[in-house]
Amino acid sequence: xxxxxxxxxxxxxGARSVPGRGRAPRRPLQPLTSRHGRPAGTVxxxxxxxxxxxxxxxxxxxxxxxxxxQILRIAHEVKEAGATILRxxxxxxxxxxxxxxxxxxxxxxxxxxxxRETGLKVVTEVMDPRDVELVAQYAHCxxxxxxxxxxxxxxxxxxxxSKPVLLxxxxxxxxxxxxxxxxxxxxxxxxxxxxxERGIRGLSTELRFTLDLSAVPYLKGETHLPVIVDPSHGxxxxxxxxxxxxxxxxxxxxxxxxxxxxxxxxxxxxxxQTISTAEFAELMRELATVATAxxxxxxxx
Numbered sequence: 001x002x003x004x005x006x007x008x009x010x011x012x013x014g015a016r017s018v019p020g021r022g023r024a025p026r027r028p029l030q031p032l033t034s035r036h037g038r039p040a041g042t043v044x045x046x047x048x049x050x051x052x053x054x055x056x057x058x059x060x061x062x063x064x065x066x067x068x069x070q071i072l073r074i075a076h077e078v079k080e081a082g083a084t085i086l087r088x089x090x091x092x093x094x095x096x097x098x099x100x101x102x103x104x105x106x107x108x109x110x111x112x113x114x115x116r117e118t119g120l121k122v123v124t125e126v127m128d129p130r131d132v133e134l135v136a137q138y139a140h141c142x143x144x145x146x147x148x149x150x151x152x153x154x155x156x157x158x159x160x161x162s163k164p165v166l167l168x169x170x171x172x173x174x175x176x177x178x179x180x181x182x183x184x185x186x187x188x189x190x191x192x193x194x195x196x197e198r199g200i201r202g203l204s205t206e207l208r209f210t211l212d213l214s215a216v217p218y219l220k221g222e223t224h225l226p227v228i229v230d231p232s233h234g235x236x237x238x239x240x241x242x243x244x245x246x247x248x249x250x251x252x253x254x255x256x257x258x259x260x261x262x263x264x265x266x267x268x269x270x271x272x273q274t275i276s277t278a279e280f281a282e283l284m285r286e287l288a289t290v291a292t293a294x295x296x297x298x299x300x301x
Contacts, residue, residue, distance in 0.1 A: 030223075032186040033179045033193075038224035044164050044192045046121045047140040049084045051164075051194055052226035055297040056287070057255030059123055059228075060280055061087040063270035064100060065107035068114075073262060074277060075114040081281035082299035085141070086111065086120040087257055091127050092269065093147050100268050108138035115140075123166055123257070129157040136163050146170050146198055146233075149181045159188025166257070168196045168230065171209070175218060182225060195219055195227045196257060197248075199234030208236020208273070211244050216251045227252075232259040232273045241275050242283045249290045249298075258283075 035041075043052040051057040060078040065071045065088040075086050090107030092100060103110070108124065115122045123141040126132050127148060135142060141164045148154055149170035158165050165185055169178045182193045197216060199209030211234030219227045229248035231241045245256055261267045264274040275283070284300035291298040 029176070030179045030183050032191070033182050033223045033225060035222055035224045041220075041224045042191065042226065044194050044226055046085060046123070046164050049121050049140075051228070052254050054295070055299070056249065056253075056291055057085060057226075057228065058083045058284070058287075058298070059085040059087045059255065059257040060260050062089075062261045062267060063259050063274060064089045064092055064268050065103055065110050066268050068110045071110045072114045072117060074260065075118045075120055077262060077277040078260060078280060079118045079120055081277070082284045083280075084120065084299070085123055086114060086118070087123050087143075087259070089269075090124055090138075091131065091135075093125070093127055093145055094269070105134065108135065112138045126154070126158065129153045132157045132161060136161050139163065141166055141194075144168060144181075146173075149173055149178065152184055155181060155184040156188050159185040159190045161190060162192075163190075164192040164194065165190060166194045166196055166228075168198045169200070169215070171199075171201050173200070175215065175222070178215075179219070179223060182223070193225050194254075195223070195225050196230055197227065197234070197253075198230035199236075207240075209234055211235055211248075213244075213247055213251050216248065216253050220252055226254040228255040228257060229253045230257045232257075232270070232275075236273045238264065238273055238275050238279075241273070242279070242286065245283055246286060246290050249287055249296065250294055252294070256287075 043050050060083040090102050092102035111122045121140040124139045125143040125145050126135040142158050143166040146168045199211045202210030231244035259274045260277050260280040261274045262277045267274050288298040288300045
């Protein structure tokens with residue numbers, strides 16, 4: 001039997017037979033993430049920073065936390081430019097086992113110290129269910145990276161916390177698979193989920209990934225959850241980050257997560273896609289103009 005779409009969107013194929021009652025109604029595949037009944041959308045609260053309102057949520061910082069001095073300097077510079085959330089990796093999922101894997105707990109301590117001095121909230125990746133409790137002690141928002149979008153034990157574990165979760169789309173994930181990953185988190189009781197389009201595998205060999213901006217309006221039509229964009233990983237090329245950031249806001253994204261460093265060439269990881277903090281400040285001014293044109297707001301200096 002073919003699956004049919006009900007008022008909640010996609011449904012399971014077929015329906016169970018209930019003795020004495022005929023066939024049970026089909027259950028929607030994504031009852032928790034579905035926009036049905038939630039026209040206003042969900043606003044995720046990251047310790048006072050709201051994601052999903054008119055004001056854009058801008059997350060910025062280095063790919064990796066390298067030192068206390070590095071993360072603190074970047075935190076001050078991105079805050080001055082208008083960011084409200086500090087990103088930075090303490091645990092790094094690297095393609096090669098020989099690449100820098102992150103500072104671990106020490107990196108988390110550096111992030112929290114920078115947060116306390118600047119007032120920025122912290123978003124950082126957690127890779128292992130066993131580390132969720134530790135990372136939650138330091139971060140205001142837990143990030144699930146693209147490689148772990150379908151790591152169901154990890155999704156369930158963050159779903160049991162009270163921390164907001166930033167869920168990145170998998171490299172080859174369909175929209176339905178992406179929403180079902182969010183469903184795993186929400187099914188554990190945590191409704192504070194932010195979706196992030198971060199680029200998918202495409203035919204192009206010139207770019208690291210292909211940023212799928214059609215995901216933004218599509219997802220916002222299907223789910224009440226806020227949707228942000230990662231133009232850094234989405235292109236893998238620093239010079240493309242400003243243009244794709246502007247395009248993301250123009251097509252309805254609720255925010256951005258951008259890799260930035262005061263000296264990108266010296267960044268220990270992902271230098272090719274990292275813009276300078278000076279370029280980030282200029283981009284924030286450009287985003288303010290785009291935001292106004294689409295009825296949004298963007299802090300900038």
